[in-house]
Amino acid sequence: MTAPIVQTSRAVTLVGGGPMGRGDLELALSHAPVLVAADSGAITALDAGYMPQAVIGDLDSLDAEALARLPAERVHRITEQDSTDFDKALRNISAPVVVGIGFTGGRLDHQLAALNTLVRLSSRPCVLLGDKDLVFHAPRxxxxxxxxxxxxxxxxxxxxxxxxxxxxxxxxxxxxxxxxxxxxxxxxxxxxxxxxxxxxxxxxxxxxxxxxxxxxxxxx
CATH class of the missing domain: 2.60.120.320 (Thiamin pyrophosphokinase, thiamin-binding domain)
Structure with a gap:
């Protein structure tokens, strides 16, 4: 079995490329200090002044300029197209809990795919933060x-x-x-x-x- 890309004993903030509210990144990091980005979430993090410890995804939403801002050793390209970038990132994080932002706004199909991932990867505790609500897969x-x-x-x-x-x-x-x-x-x-x-x-x-x-x- 392939080892996770990110292994930590601390909570992880996973930032995606979807819409998020003002202050959401800071809020998430105050609870989950290890920052990881899923594909274009790296741009969100960098523009807010944060350097992600890892960037995971197929990277089809990162142009050369964005990639040049990231240390090469922190960029992890997963080329298969059978899963979303949220799925690729979450299954490659081993942490006590993950707080996801930038996954519940924007396109409805992206939101539904994120909920599907929460259930399929239920062994990876994760709470997705939206502008009004949060959602998580319940343990038994x-x-x-x-x-x-x-x-x-x-x-x-x-x-x-x-x-x-x-x-x-x-x-x-x-x-x-x-x-x-x-x-x-x-x-x-x-x-x-x-x-x-x-x-x-x-x-x-x-x-x-x-x-x-x-x-x-x-x-x-």
Whole structure:
């Protein structure tokens, strides 16, 4: 098995080339100080005054000028075209948790592909930060300290069942599926727990919960 390109005991900020809000990069780095870029995310990082420790992707969005700004040993080209740059980067990062920015705005197909990657690479804990929300793949056992009344959306990426506490509308006994019953706009009544019978559940929360989500999904 090929060793990951980035191996670290600290949280990683992974920046993509999509739209992001003012201050998002600084926010992510304050929680996840190791900076990695997926393809044209390197331009975003460099323009903000940061040098990524690694740039991973097919590099089709980096021109010669951008590449010249990067140390050659930090650039890692993966030429296969069967996956997105987010996928290429995430599967080549070994870290307790990854915070991804620049992956949830812009084109809808890119957003859906990123959600697909979250599920397929569920062994790589990752939270994607958007302009209002964050999204992550739920481990089978999850505990979050949330405020009462806070919005919690659960979206199954395949048929899944489980149990919950701390939700206004519990999922106990429900069969959830992407083409059936989903859990959009539930509400927390306080601390929330999920016990899921399989992988494949995405959780969406207000982005103010970034630190708590990172705590909950970080690998030891």
């Amino acid at each position: 056992s999850l505990q979050l300290d949330l405020f009462s009344g806070e919005r919690v959306s659960l979206f199954p990426m395949h048929a899944i069942s489980g149990r919950s506490t701390g939700l206004k509308w519990p999922i106990n006994g429900l069969a959830l599926a992407p083409d059936g019953l989903i859990g959009t706009s539930n509400q927390a009544t306080g601390a929330m727990t999920l016990e899921l019978d399989s992988d494949g559940m995405l959780v969406m929360l207000p982005r103010t919960n970034l630190a708590e989500v990172m705590r909950a999904i970080t690998l030891p």
